Amino acid sequence: DTEVTQTPKHLVMGMTNKKSLKCEQHMGHRAMYWYKQKAKKPPELMFVYSYEKLSINESVPSRFSPECPNSSLLNLHLHALQPEDSALYLCASSRGTSGISYEQYFGPGTRLTVT
Amino acid sequence: DQQVKQNSPSLSVQEGRISILNCDYTNSMFDYFLWYKKYPAEGPTFLISISSIKDKNEDGRFTVFLNKSAKHLSLHIVPSQPGDSAVYFCAASSGGSNYKLTFGKGTLLTVNP
Numbered sequence: 001d002t003e004v005t006q007t008p009k010h011l012v013m014g015m016t017n018k019k020s021l022k023c024e025q026h027m028g029h030r031a032m033y034w035y036k037q038k039a040k041k042p043p044e045l046m047f048v049y050s051y052e053k054l055s056i057n058e059s060v061p062s063r064f065s066p067e068c069p070n071s072s073l074l075n076l077h078l079h080a081l082q083p084e085d086s087a088l089y090l091c092a093s094s095r096g097t098s099g100i101s102y103e104q105y106f107g108p109g110t111r112l113t114v115t
Numbered sequence: 116d117q118q119v120k121q122n123s124p125s126l127s128v129q130e131g132r133i134s135i136l137n138c139d140y141t142n143s144m145f146d147y148f149l150w151y152k153k154y155p156a157e158g159p160t161f162l163i164s165i166s167s168i169k170d171k172n173e174d175g176r177f178t179v180f181l182n183k184s185a186k187h188l189s190l191h192i193v194p195s196q197p198g199d200s201a202v203y204f205c206a207a208s209s210g211g212s213n214y215k216l217t218f219g220k221g222t223l224l225t226v227n228p
Contacts, residue, residue, distance in 0.1 A: 041220070042204055042220055043204075048215075088156070090158050091158075103161050106161075108157050109158045
């Protein structure tokens with residue numbers, strides 16, 4: 001089983017709203033990631049959690065706030081977003097982040113539109 | 116500075132023929148390479164990977180070749196099927212910080228029936 005699930009599939013929010021994206025994996029992976037992908041562009045790394053601790057923040061604005069409640073769950077809290085934040089938000093997981101490289105498995109994404 | 120390059124934005128092949136997707140990299144610290152397939156409005160799907168200690172890895176219809184001296188890798192799909200039509204991303208990482216995948220811009224493969 002290499003499934004990463006994400007909810008919701010689509011989200012439309014205003015610039016003053018607060019919303020959250022959710023991601024879940026049951027592969028026993030200890031690393032989880034948030035990516036942002038714009039049309040016709042490759043995924044851009046936002047955050048990395050390793051063993052439930054934030055290990056990488058790729059200089060993401062504070063209006064994006066990640067949270068890892070446990071080893072299977074990853075949330076991305078959104079507040080006061082801008083229209084340019086509209087994109088496909090992808091969650092991924094991998095066995096780990098140290099030692100030899102591990103493949104990252106991606107979820108289907110949440111299509112976010114900020115109005 | 117684009118460290119992973121996929122110079123062909125698109126490729127069109129006939130069903131049953133071979134598809135060859137190419138990828139070049141500039142960072143000599145990269146030691147692990149991956150290919151992902153992506154359909155519109157879906158997340159990337161992991162296809163196949165290769166470590167720098169190998170020059171070939173095969174999985175069913177998919178084979179990845181790595182030429183370290185040329186800093187070049189390619190993905191061969193044989194035989195190509197219409198369901199293979201998608202965007203293919205090449206990605207690379209370096210062992211010390213393998214959490215970070217550096218992606219190419221992708222190649223749109225169209226397999227015509």
